[in-house]
Amino acid sequence: MPLPPFARAVRRGRTGLDRAEAALVEEYSDLVRLAYLTLPSSLSRHRRILVAHSLVQRSLPGTRSGRPGPLVPAPRGTARRPVAEKDRLRGQVVRSALAHGRSPRGWPRGLPPPRTVLPTLPVVWGLRLFPRAGGAEEIALSQALAGTTPAGRAAFVLRRADGLADTAVEALLRAAGVADPEGALRSANRLDESAGAAARNLLTSREFDACSVQTRPTDLLRRRRRVRFLWAALTAAVITGLMLSVARQEAAPPRPAPGSRTGVGLPGPEDLVRTAGDVWADTSRVDLTAWPARGARANDRALLARALSTWSRPAPALRVTTTPGTPTDPPPRSPQLLYAGNLDGDAVVLLYDGRRVVRYSEPLGAPGRGALALARADDADVTTAAALVVHRGARGARYLLAPWIAEARSRDLVRPDSPARPVGVARDGVTVPVPAPTRRAACDSRPVLQLRSSARVVEKHAFLLTDLGELSPVHLTYTPLPGHGSPPARLPREATGGPALLAWAHLACGLEELRGTGVRAVNAWDFAEQELPERGGHAVWACTRVSTWRGPGDVELVLRAPASSPSAPAEVVGRARSTAACGRFGRHVVADVHWRARSGHWYLLAAGSRAVTRIDVTGEVTARQQGRTLAVRAPRDSRLRVSARLGDGTSLEPVGGPGR
Template sequence: MAYFVLPGTGKRVYRLAVARRIVDASARGARDRSPAGLARRRTRVLRRAMRPSRRLHIGLGPWLRALPTRLPDPALTAALAKLHPHVRVAYVLRHVEGLPRYAVHDQLVELRIRDPWPAIRAADAVRPPAARRAERFEPALLRPVRNRSVLPLVTAAVLTAALVAVLVATERGDPREPELRLVSSDPGGWTGGARTLDAWPARGDLARDRAFTRGAAAAWAAAPAGRRATGTAQLLYAGNVGGTALAVLRQGGRVARYTRGGLDVVDAGQDTSAPIALGGGRYLLAPWDARPETLAGDALAVTDGVTAPARAESGCGRGPLFHVGSRTLGDLGGPRATVLGYHSPAYRPDGKDEPARLGRGGREFWNRLACAPHRPDGPDRPVTEAMAWNFWSGGLPRGGGSADWVCTRLTFADGAGAAAATLLAAKDRATGPCDARRPVSGTWWKAPSGRWYYLAAAGPGLVPHADGVRRSTVRKRLLTATGTRDAPVELTAR
């Protein structure tokens, strides 16, 4: 490894001797036996091989005498000599040592290379001579080299084998101490590839703060069973949000939000674009999202992908928040923002039912609906889209005042869906499941006089029909009936 990283100048025998000398000088005895110790040794070897000192050529005799009889083929060396040192290191790690991209990225960061991804992409684009390949040396062919110290020096081949052991140990993890390795996506990878959560890059002014991000990973790895993460997690954000250092990590559909004061783990689903709630009205946007706007149409400030605080205008704190492109996003109390849609009573299903940017009427309606009990599932289940159809609007009988009946179709992050009806009146109430294309819903309702009635409404073009009630009348698609309170009723629409 050190041989191929060295600048491609001078004779091969001297370069190989210098490489072995670098490896020998990096040995720290028993401290190199742990995976962490071996990883630190690899960093020392690469750092010296990238910028070799001239003093390494002084007193090189013992290492020259210990060279194997068979030297590496010069073809790959000549090709690597033309590369920038950072690209050369990335190539050796990727295509000679066989490390995955995330491991190469982390190693380049350890070598204090500010922007590793361009070097990795350039290394992947290198095409070595087709008939040549790097040769590895058998440990048995390398005699131990001794300098003034009487301690045996570890050979380059042993280091290579040890580095492989480091990778295996990293993949398997230490059973005695749970570990979580952080990876991050190529910052520009989403521009030419699939737009998935895996393509979200790590953003924030602390994304390169190894101590902070490692602390976040350690906290998640040490969380109680059921919330703990092991193996690999993706770093989505690390930065200062509202004066607090915050890290956002992801593993599958789970998201962990870490501050030095604690860790919060939620099931956020795997929607590719839904903004992630960071707290305080701030959201982490997808990297490809258009610049957000306030509900008034003004630009909403964004820093490193995080919006300025945006709060709903409702009394409960839930409801529409901001616009992104043609969508209006809102807070329904879940871990991610939800795309909100609205249909007025004049709406007629025509096969297209995609949410559009909410106007004033739609926003005002959602400010009320978001605070009503309309969820057909648990409140913590992430919702990616909510379409509300105000399928009936009018006056309730017996002086009950004006009311709206709405059927809300929810699309969850896992692709499943559900729809539930809500009666928005003097006292809002959930009225059970509904058909988002042919809505009809009913409930027992107490009039201001204290008498109970069964009310039901249906969508445009439909008439509600109820079995299990006594006298019933239908006027403007609203059914009013008497009967025994809370008696089972079979409701249909015709």
Template sequence: MAYFVLPGRGKRVYRLAIARRIVDATARGPRDRTGPGLARRRTRVLRRALRPSRRLQIGLGPWLRALPARLPDPALTAALAELDPYVRVAYVLLRIEGLPKYAVRDQLRELRVRDPWPVIDAACAVEIPVPRRAERFDPAHLRPVRTRSVLPLVTAAALTTALVGVLIHTGSGRPGGDAAPVLRLAAAPPSAWTRGARTLDAWPARGDLTGDRAFLRRAAAAWAAAGDGRRPGGGTAQLLYAGRAGGAPLALLRHGDRVARYAPPGLDVLAAGADPSAPIALGGGRYLLAPWDAAPRTLAGAALPVRDGVVAPAPARTPCGRGPLFHLGDRTLGYLGGPRAAVLTYHSPAYAPAGRPVPPARLGPGAVRIWNRLGCLEPPRARAVTAAMAWEFWSGTLPHGGASAGWFCTRTTYADGGGAGTSTLLAGRPRDTGACDARRPVSGTWWQAPSGRWYYLAAAASGLVPRARGPLGPATTAHRLLVARPQDRPNVPVALTAASR
């Protein structure tokens, strides 16, 4: 690696000897054998190889005598010498060392490159003929350098062309000397979502602390050490956000369908599902948006500020804190509990389900008011909710002096693919009327009229007629509302079905 990064001046033998001398001089003993130690050593090697001191040419004899019989390919060496130094570093790390782009980005930041992505893009655009594998330089053929260096010779040879590092390496020792779980952090390139599938894997890391290695190391270590089944184990977690949302440091990590919010000293681990577009809650009414989302707006239509992908606080205007939050393009997002914002939709009594799903539409003022009420009636959800549909399948005036009312079937869709339907009668006092089928909603309940008499009420969606069976007196049905008196006493079970007209 050091050889290919060196400026393309002088003979190959001298350049290779200088490269190996640089690697030898950056050794720090056993500390180099850890993941963070290797990463720090790679940074030291690259800094010296980018701007080699002339003093490295003095006393070069021991390294010249230790050169292998076959030298690196001259065509590749000459082609690399024509590149900008930092583009050359990026090319070597990507094409020769085989590092992923997120690791190259972090390495360039360690080298004080302010904006590494244009450098990486330039390196990706370089077309250099790479020799066949049999012609490549093999560092294993290096001979020992007979100096007083205490660096193990095999390690020096291997690190001449490869220093394998990780972005984050955390863990603590276990009794008996066993290695602790290692959690590495990866990040998608900022433009990944423009070139491939729009999935959670394509969300880039955002925030002003993405370059704070110490903070990220603590965040990864906290999740790796979490107990009670929250620990992700080893492997790689995706860094979604690291910044000061609300003024305090916060990191958002993802592993599979779970996300971890690290706000020192606390750590929350939640099941978030794999929905690619649902915003993720950061706390304090702030949400991290998908990189492809439109600009958010308040429920009144004003623009909402966004910084590093985080929308400004827009809490629900309800006593319980659940309900509509803001508009995002053609969608209205709301909070119903859990780590994700949910798409809220509303259907009027005239709605008739079609054969294919209807795309969500932005809620109007009336639908926002309805969801403000339903949001507090819905129980807080521990699971991630991605969508919630409220179908007002019946509206009218309740009989025998009752008030105007609306009957709703609310369908909640979870991020893991499950769902639940509940029905609610919104009159003077909201009433939970049990489960409902969002495809053919029908619901019933016992209700006490202003006169004090009890009635059994049931309603069904357009095109359906409610049918009740139980200890009821004669029933009448008008405008899809069934009304019946009890035979003996109210609040007894009634079997309810819906028949097509």
């Protein structure tokens, strides 16, 4: 018996809904990843996971998330062909993720958008969710994703993880309400350049899998205390409030008048930003903004007022030190308080204004006779914002560690085989004095900090920092030889393994030349290896890149020939200043040097990085060698020109020069 038209329409609707639900269940993980990476990076990882699952689960036709606009239309000329349910769901997920957090027109400022007034399923109480941590490549890609637009992130995921063509991605973004899909594709292209060929593998790794998550409790101790002291707190609330009010009126110093102390329009102690102690464990921005205010004198208004006043209007006789490129102007807004306390006879205050770290110190018993140090700290990350030098004395430097540091050790960089020793850390995050690197010509010691991050931010992530006389210690990294575990994109990794420590033992003494130059990080890149002529042994070519907080970087190329000591300094073969060589945007390099064999004969040695296919020598000696290394007999004072050829036919000149 044929069904009436109404019944046939109902059956078709149910069948379509069933197909959509089946597609959602089948592609659930991919859709959640798409929503998770498209959502605003300002959300915490826990919040983004829950919102991503909520958007995907509400993407079926007829649900609330389907109301803002139509689903993805069929391409022109194929209107009669049904659109794949997976593409429909993708379009709805992208539309909802891009719209998340927007307030409708006319919505009162300061109130959350309507969708966040009441929680939507799924809801998790008492637990924090976050994806499992990946390696250095995943961390670098996560930072690159956070720096682009949501539409660009969506285009990147659709192209690399879901395998859509550019035309399909553009059509899907346009249907999802993106005003500039071409711009989103350009952003995806830039992400492709930074991630390289491994983009798909990185996107499908556990770092970006919002369906395979770890859990941690939120506040077990705090909840126990709340239950235990609930009635006592309610009883004493009014009395405590009255006592604190009276105490503030009696103990608080008079607020600086306009034009005095902190000056007209400048912030006072009561304006300082104070971050809660547990923010670092639930934020996508793990840097100095997540540091809580610590120290026994964090509420000393008089000390804080003197620090702000000195920063705003330093006296002519005040000792002010700055790293190169650091402005000394007053804070443009209320700075963040990082630390205030007494250390080894001095009162110390650390402040942060979003681009600079400022340390004010004064001798105890002599208020106002202090010193001021300023250093750039903009764009710091989980490693470069892991520690600050809070005090220096005869016994060494004390560091204030970031709240996400779980372990601190000290090791000697010139002794790669010596074990790391524990460093004592007080409850407020200040270390015991750590010996400073020796400044003698012998260079017989180079102490460095070896820190390990908490698993709540990065799983088993250890890294090295060294003191070069500034507020921020310098991050040391290492890139291994091609074929020795180096990733395709040759991203720097932490210098804590055996090969990294052996390489840095030969480079440690050269770090002293960088003291006070505003260095942020130094990477040692072993770009080639070579067997020396006349059985001279195995040598390694390396390039150390010095990155500054200002942006420009300098490089130094060295040759590590066989030596009697594991920490014998490597031979410098070339230098270059303010260059992109040996970095992310200068991955091709060639270097040369004259080398003397045991027989007394002189050779010209040359080597190139991974993409070099041929090396040519012209001048008083002519030679050509296929491959990445060359060794040819040549007098020491001969005039020669070395060039290399890349796989794409591009010619490459040596970086710097050996000074011949």
